[in-house]
Amino acid sequence: MTTQTTKDVKFLLTPFHADALANLCGKLNEHLKLLESRLDVTIHNRSNDFQVSGKSQQAQLAGEMIKQLYQDSIDGTDITPELIHLLLQQSGVEQRASNGNKQLKGDISIRTRKALIRPRGPNQQNYLRSILQHDINFGIGPAGTGKTYLAVACAVQALEQEEIERILLVRPAVEAGEKLGFLPGDLSQKVDPYLRPLYDALYEMLGFEKVDKLLERNIIEVAPLAYMRGRTLNGAFVILDESQNTTREQMKMFLTRIGFGTTAVITGDITQVDLPKGTPSGLKHAIHVLGGVKDIGFTHFSSKDVVRHPLVQHIVEAYERFDQEQEQSKGSTS
Known part of the structure; x- marks a missing residue:
């Protein structure tokens, strides 16, 4: 020794x-x-x-x-x-x-006109490589691991380099303990607050004025998942955020919208599902069904990859331990 x-x-x-x-x-x-x-x-x-x-x-x-x-x-x-x-x-x-x-x-980075984004650690590096190499990618893990931020960075870089024609930011309209129906405005206005992390990343990388202009011209489009039905997406970079709150049918619908020249990134945290009790998560189902499909990238993040305040990592780990103890307790009593 x-x-x-x-x-x-x-x-x-x-x-x-x-x-x-x-x-x-x-x-x-x-x-x-x-x-x-x-x-x-x-x-x-x-x-x-x-x-x-x-x-x-x-x-x-x-x-x-x-x-x-x-x-x-x-x-x-x-x-x-x-x-x-x-x-x-x-x-x-x-x-x-x-x-x-x-x-x-690090050995890989994303460069936009306003920012140079370097991945934090090997898992984020693998995530970026996967996005650059595959048309469909899943980023799965707890909050604070950079899943959404890095996906937006890749989308902005692709747009600035004219590799794509537009960016679509999509999120399921599922309440997290609050009822959308009681909020004022139409469905799009109700969902906008839930898309704030996506907006914030865009503003940081492109600037407020640029983002507003691109939104006006529909080069950047923000839409609830329900608005994707019936569309075919070509030449776009599509990000489906909070995908753990999709149903099986919604996830299949989204994935089958992908057309030529399109990159799709699906992000989510399977430990924070807000679907009605008894409704299975489309993300969990997709991991099981598509895990062996060639040319679809999967990156799994853990609490060790959290890049927010150090306490966030400890909080995620504490919840993971609690969930494991609960599962073990259920197993011993059944």
Whole structure:
């Protein structure tokens, strides 16, 4: 049995920029303390002269991250605890201590006019590759794993590169504990709030004015799933969000709308089904029926892939444990 040796990693951050250094360290060194806590290391610095102490691999990884964050700070990036959390997650720190800068930066990205989107971790990289390689893709997993955001990024890139003619954003009109019928407006207006995550991603990547113009020209179309019946979609990028709330019939209807030159991405979380009790989820059924179909991509995310606040990952894991315990309890009493 071998134990990992301890190591002191010493380095000087150059060129020296006082503002960039302050941005890196954070108020009362909160960013350095976060790295210490997550990587189980000790960080000492006098101005831009740093020493990181800890187990060899963790100390080396912490040093690499500090250097990367400092360079990002010089380039104008606002260093935040959220950014550090994402960088730690992207590095696979829970699975390996150090894999070099290639792992930190990833090896695939999506570029739009307003944003450069890099995947966070191997599962998001596989998801992007799958979208680029297959006409139909499923992204399945808990909230906060980037399923919808990355799908929108791929759609925007394809539109800007003129690989497609339009983007369709689709969502089933299913209530999550609230009744749509009591809300004012027609069905489209009632569903719009449920599509807000899709709008937000579009605004970030294209800008408000551009998105509004594309919506007016129907180059970007937002529609409830019910409006898809009878249509054939050619030359489009179609995203079906919250697909766990489709019925079997709705999922089959949607998938059979796909025409030539169209890419479809279906995202959903099978642990958050809002269908009436006793109604089976079309997403669960599709996973079972289509799992062996060639040229359909499936990417399964877990709580380890959550890229929101660290507490979101812990919340997802807690619910997963509870559900497993409930299933085991049912099994033991039956």
